[in-house]
Amino acid sequence: MSRVLGEHWALPALDDRNRAFFTAGVLSFQQCADCAHVQHPPEDVCEACRSFSFRVFESAGHGRVESVIVVHHPIHPGMAEVVPYAVVSVAVDDVPGVLVTGNVTNRAPDAIAIGDRVEVTFEEVEDPKTEVRLRIPQWRVVPA
């Protein structure tokens, strides 16, 4: 799948905290290994029980658009041919309280509304420098 923001926009610099999210091909979050609390973005410490031990929580990947903007002004030369594009903030059904930022792959920027039901999809990109296969979570609007 081609990238919503074009082939030249920045890729995630992988680290131990974000590797699962951007490579697993499943919508993945940081989960506390002691109390099972799920938090996002990941942190060094569990915000519920102060534990330092974590595992990966795999979400079913269903959610709802909580806010949406359409960006018209390109903030980077590489964005000049990408605008206008939409950014959505998604509440994930099985991870209460959390919002995930993303783009929508199957709707025009001005055809996305707060309240739309979405499901996760993945942009498959090979990092040209590291040759790591990225699976960047994105969203598809689905029938309510």
Place this chain on the structure above:
Amino acid sequence: MHGAAAIAGIGESTYYERGRSPHTEFQLACIAIRRAVEDAGLELAEIDGFVSYMDARNDPIRLARVLGVRELRWTGSPWSGGGNNSCAAIQAADAAVTAGYARHVVVFRALAQGQFGRFGRSGGGESGYLGGPFAWNAIYGLTTPAQQCALHTARFMHDHGISQEALCEISLACHANAQRNPRALRHGKPLTREAYHASRWIVTPFHLYDCCPENDGAAAAVVTTSERARDLAQRPAAIVAAAQGTGPAFGTYTQATLGSSHYAQVGQHLWEHAGVTAADVDVAQFYENFTGPVLMAMCEMGFAPPEGIEEFVSGGALQGPDARLPFNTSGGNIGEAYIHGFEMINEAVRQIRGTSTCQAPDVERALVVGGPGYSPGSAVLFGAPA
């Protein structure tokens, strides 16, 4: 204690379009500080503290050295974000002089974007990678303050049925009031409702005129005890109360904070400390990097409920000295100059002195609300001297 400290002097450099300053940022800071100290009737040698915010470049040690400070006893810079801390900086100086840790503390902000590059432009990913905290949002093209504030504003407008006209009113008021202020960079450049709506989109729901410009300049104020201020050159603006606040949900993008500006706790603490409410405010300066979050901050500070905020600001209700709520009377970030909100501190002091170019009648209390949308928020209430 209410009003134990006060602002005794204010000063600013000339304000410039971005990149047009003939001076370095540090020189601009020195100009504003010298004028504030002179305005107070003090000598530079008597300054013994410096506070700024989001300003690592204009270091207090450099300032003390070149300005001829005798002894430096207090430095501070509130943590996190940017313009949200404009009033927290006043609070830090208030705490220092009230506790007796310093006698005359200068609070200031200087910006020379021509010298140091554009402010508020971030996460371009020039390396081809975005990591750490930027990975979660910038990978998806959510990188700038305009975009971040737009995401909250879009939800706020959706939840409360607020139209584009409410945002337009904020920009119209800033432009209208700037026409009275010769310092203002929008002086002589009025804005019409038609021109607002015709201006290009930056990011929905923000048109060009929903966004403040980028400018070069500096502004400064001298904080000392009200007792000492009484013997100085100007009518003091008493610091009746200052507050910071946020929580209990921390973070810009959580379900609990989406569509909010982080000012509910600021309002609660400010009014409790001051013993008054929003209804008692005679004139208000609200930090508007973008118009939308001002509406949220007005609601959270208690000026109107979300369902009533559009009516509260409509029909030019914020324009001029006799407005329902005299608002951003110098023109604010949008109309006067974007000095990271510090120009609003100086304008509130002018309102207490009675020297604004858009002077509200009989000002007893002048409010400044720092940058909305980033946490912690901060606000300060100035009052007539006791």
